[in-house]
Amino acid sequence: MHNTLYPKPSFDQCIKCNACVIDCPVSNVSLDFGGPKHLGPELKRLIENNEYIDDSRIDLCTLCGNCDLSCPENVQVSTLLAFSKEAHAEIAGTKFRDFVLANAETVGKLASVFAPITNLALKMKPVRKIMEGVMGLDSERLFPSYRFKNFNRIYKKKTANTKRKVAYYAGCYATYNAPEIAEAFVKVMEYNGIEVAKPDQKCCGIPMFANGQMKQGKKNAEYNINSFLEYTRQGYDVVVTCTSCTLALKKEYIMYLQSEGAHELARHVYDADEYLRMLHAEGELNTNFAEMNVKAGYYAPCHMKSQGIGNPAMDILSLIPGYEITDVAAGCCGQCGTYGFKKEKQDISLSIGKSMAEAVEEVNADYTVTECGMCKNALDQLTSKKTIHPMIVLAEAYEKAEKRS
Amino acid sequence: MTKLIETDVIVIGGGMTGAGVLRDLAARGVKAVLVERGDLGSGTSTRNHGLLHSGCRYVVRDEDAAIESYHENLILKKTLPGAIDETGGLYVKVPGDDDDYVKLWVEANRKVGIPVEEIPVAKALEMEPFLSKDIEAAFLTPDGALDPFVMVVDIVADAVSRGAKVLTYHKAVKILKSQNRVTGAVVQNSITGEEIEIRAKMVVNSAGPWSGQVASLAEVPLHMINNRGMLVIFAHRFNKHGIFRLRKPGDAEAFIPTRNVTLFGTTGINTDDPDDTSLDRQEMIGMLREGMPLVPKIFEMRLIRAFSGNRPLYQENGADDPSGRNVTRGMALLDHQNRDGLEGFITITGGKLTTFRYMAEKTVDLVCEKLGVSAKCTTHEEVVPHRDAKEFFKTVDMAPAAKNKIRQWAGLRAKSIEETMKKEKVNTPICECEQVTWAEAESVIPENEGFNIEGIRRRTRLGMGPCQGTFCNFRMAAVAVEKGITSAKEASRELYHSVMERKKGMGVVATGETAKQLQMMEAIYRISLGLRQEAEAHV
CATH class of the missing domain: 1.10.1060.10 (Alpha-helical ferredoxin)
Structure with a gap:
């Protein structure tokens, strides 16, 4: 079998x-x-x-x-x-805890509805202790908070009518935990004259694959492939702001499904900064950025490295006048998606994160830029620096430039 | 002063036949000493497919050999459980092969009672996805896989437990005679050069391709047709059944899954020198090409090495067939008293790995008749202890793959290996490809025989995986020195021999990952470890 x-x-x-x-x-x-x-x-x-x-x-x-x-x-x-x-x-069977973690999307939907209560509860030590005891969730690890006004409630656009058209794959994190990333992305695209459609989508499946829920992950993969192929066949480019989701759409679906559809979709998928870098190469990128005197550190998530496309976020952000960005050049953050939430993995997770934290402190930038919401979770907890998604920085640079003119 | 041993029978040649003869003698209460110039099974006995014949390969041409094989197939499945993998066989007809032969074959099997069952082609393809989609017919047969490494060691161990003596690394240098009868032999320790005189009533020559050489010690003319066959090893076990081409027996037509690999072969070229195990790349390419009608992707699959061995074929009146394919695979039991007028000297040769027990039975029947012993053969019923050790190692802290290996492998050594493991605590495999731990390796190092990596390899599969000892050979040598089992000098010499031996089989493959593997191995041993031939100068 x-x-x-x-x-x-x-x-x-x-x-x-x-x-x-x-x-x-x-x-x-x-x-x-x-x-x-x-x-x-x-x-x-x-x-x-x-x-x-x-x-x-x-x-x-x-x-x-x-x-x-x-x-x-x-x-x-x-x-x-x-x-x-x-x-x-x-x-061996799946622990209830792992089932919950694998189904980040369902959790996101529920938690989002009761966002204020969920967030409060997730921050309360007694609740966290109970979660550790009952579910094996590490009580020391902070959970990302959930938003009531999630991206699904905010953004319902299903078509785009510009020359270049983007079908946006937002992913669970930008949908339920950090809709500001998704909003920033839409804004950045707007500044480039590109309309963004948000096709029907389900969790990319990465947390499922990581928790051994291959069947469910493949189901989600099939769903996303079918949904997005309808767009790519009409000339849309698929753009993603989460590195793990990008990897799933580009590579994991091909490896796990080995289907024609997976291969076809993968040819149209871009990381958001990779997409902007491509626009820049074609001479289409709006480079009207305001000057920003910032010294930033860039932390490349493992799933960005796995794509083998370099560090497109650094390539794009360094186009902003005055913006100085250094590669933190650290290894894995140790959070690794749902991994770092698990009690029994606490020691390993934190030991992995240690060298990343040291590297971040050594660069000593104003803040750290990274795409991955889970890496951000580890960076927020293990370093003294703030963590920002590159789309937020770019949106700000465009907005400031617009206000100035 | 020469050491002296007295016994009833000297068995010369510690391959499968000699092992079988020794066990049968011991089981019948006849005192015997086995003499082997190298390690047990280091000749032809471990240089083959490891195929447990069902007999159906020979059924059209040689009914008797087929019946003999099938009969033994059933006996060995019962009595040698630790060495047999009941994979079943799949005989496959490919386009262009003779349809009439298939009819003859089916009919002949029916006649002699070998159960073969035709299955739909689609089902065969489902079971064996690497098979060609063009195959035209498929039959399930009772063939299987034999692990000759395990077999020869276990059968000899069983003989020893019944009182037999074994002298490995001892070469027969003289057969002692008094007038027209054999009175013993002089054997020489191939490491120390020390000689031992063994006095016996009879000598059994079971030296396989070296039988002619042994016979010449007794001044008896014996012409062996040594037929060299080449085989290759695929990096993983890609088939479930032994896969055979259904046609008149020829070259390159059997894929045998065994342990973690698949063996494929073979060729047949007559050679004068029984020590000739040379490898030829063109011969290998030709063989692989022959395999394509069965497994079309054969050239894309990773090979880890090639090897060759010599079939000891014997035909009383000689034969001038250079391929050796038409010489009988039946056994030859020669009573040199009748044949050459020399009493007390018997040669047993020819035959098949599958029929070794039967050959031993017939040989020992003759020996007993001459010695006046009335005990009957029991080896068709008495079971050689199983390798299975599932009741052990339950509480040993080690990784599942390594535990899986040792529990399938430890056999009678299980208890002592388990004790070592509990004592040492570190049970990380030394050989990762084949999951061999130090505790297992240590348990097979014989006392007073020196440290010998090849011997450990034959008994544990150390270094038999895809990396061919790139990592485990030096680990084994280093740990053995650290544990005081051997000296640094002896360990480097062994390491050198072992690496050269692995290199020989890998070099002929010469392409793909194995070429890269070999480069990496060379870099590690020559550059990082500075292993040089000078190590040999210590011999």
Whole structure:
């Protein structure tokens, strides 16, 4: 049942060099994890047409994707790990906690309705202690707050009529926790004369894949593929402001579904800054930015690195006059989506985050720029600096320039 | 002064046949000493597909050999559970192969009673997705996989537990005679050069391709047709069944899944030198091309190494067939008293891995007749202890894959390995590809025989995975020195031998990941560790 066939048995290509182990954030702080090489290609080889070997340590993998990047032989390590997570969840069962975390969207919808109460409760120590005791949620870890006025309530535009048309994939975080990011994105597009449509969409599935809920994740993937293909076939570009969602649409859907649709959609997907960088290259970007005398640090989320497109946010923000941006050049933040909320992962999560925090303090910028809402969660908690999404900075630079003129 | 041993029977050749003879002798209460110039099974016995024949491969041409094979197939499944993987076989007809042969084959199987069952092509493709979509017919057969490494070691261990003696790394240098009868042999320790005189009533020559050499020690003419066959190992076990091409037996037509790999072969070229296990890349390419009608993606799949071994074929009147395909696979039991007028000397050769037990039975029947022993053969009923050790290692702190390996593998050593593991606490595999821990490796290092990585490999699968010892060979050598099992000097010499041996099999593959793997291995051993041939000078 667990002998999933891949288009190419990429696990066969592993030459055991250990590059993935060296680059694995978890292996770097803990010997309790078997490491990506063992739990990925090595284990896959051992179970082919043999007895299945279930290794519960797969839970410690964050699916950050650094292993894929480091592999010199193009082994799809993280895909193998994701399928192991699925198999392990089937064998060992899924904790209620992990089910809740995997379903970030449902939680977001509910929490958003009762936002004031939810937020208050999530900040109360006794409530957090109960959550830790009952659900295994780390009481030391702060949760992002939820907004009643979520993006779904604010923005209902389903079509665009400009020359370039954007189909915006907002993702759960910008929808329920930080609608200001989504709003800033729409504004930035407006300044570039591009209308933004928001197609029907569901959670990208990343939290589901990470919690072994592969089936549900694939269902969401199918939904999003179908919904967005209707747009891309009419000439829309798919633009995303969350790096994990971008990775899902660009790569994970292809790896997990191996469908024609997944391949077709991926060809139209852009990270928001990547999109702006493309506009700039085409000579279409509005560069009327106000001067901003800011020294910023850029923290690249793992799922941005996994896309292999460099640091487009830095490329764009450095177009703002006076804006100085430095790459923090740190590894993983340790939050890793839902990972950092789990009690039993607290030590690993915080140890991973430690070197990131040190790097941020060392750069000593005015604030940190990052795209990922979950990285922001760790940055907010572990560093003394504020964390801002690049779209918010850009929207501000455009607005200031407009007011001045 | 030469050491002296007295026994009833000397068995020369510690391959599968010799092991079987030794166990049968011990089971019948006959005192015996097995003499092997290298390690157990280091010759032909571990240089093959590891195929448990059902007999149906030979059924059209040689009915008797087929019946013999099927009979033994059933016995071994019962009596050698630790070494057998009941994969089942799948005989497949591809376009262009003779339809009439298929009819003959089905009919012949029916006649001798080998159960073969035709299944729809679609079902075969579902079971074995790597098979060509063009196949025209598929039959399930009772073939299986044998692990010859486990087999030879376990059978000898069982013989030893019944009182037999074993001298590995001892080469027979002289067969002692008094007039027209054999009185013993002189054997020489191949490490120290020390000689031992063994006095015995009979000598059994079970030296496989080296049988001619052993016979010449007794001045008996024996011409073996040594037929070299090449095989390749795929990096993972991609098929469930043994897959065979349904046609008149020829080259390159069996894919056998065994442990964590699939073996494919073979070729057949007659050679004069039984030590010739040379590898030829063109021969390998030709063989892979022959495999394409069954597995079209064969050239895209990763190979980890190639190897070759010599089939000991024997035909009383000689044969001038250079491929060796038409020489009988039946066994040859030669009573040199009748044949050459030398009493007390028997050669058992030819035959198949699958029929080793039967060969041993017939040989020992003859020995017993000559010695006047009336005990009957019991090896068709007595079970060799299983490797399964599921009741052990439950509380040992180790990763599931390593635990899985040791619980399928430890057998009678389970208790002592478990104790070591509990004591040492660190049970991280030394060989990651095949999940071999130090505790397991240590349990197979023989006392007083020196440290030998190849010996550990044969007994544990250390270094048999895709990286071919890139990492585990040096770990093994280092840990062994640290634990005081060996000296740094001996360890470097062993390391050098071991790396060279792995390199030989990888070099002929020469492409893809294995070429890169080899480069990495070279970089680690030559550059990082500075391993040089000078290490050999210590011998």
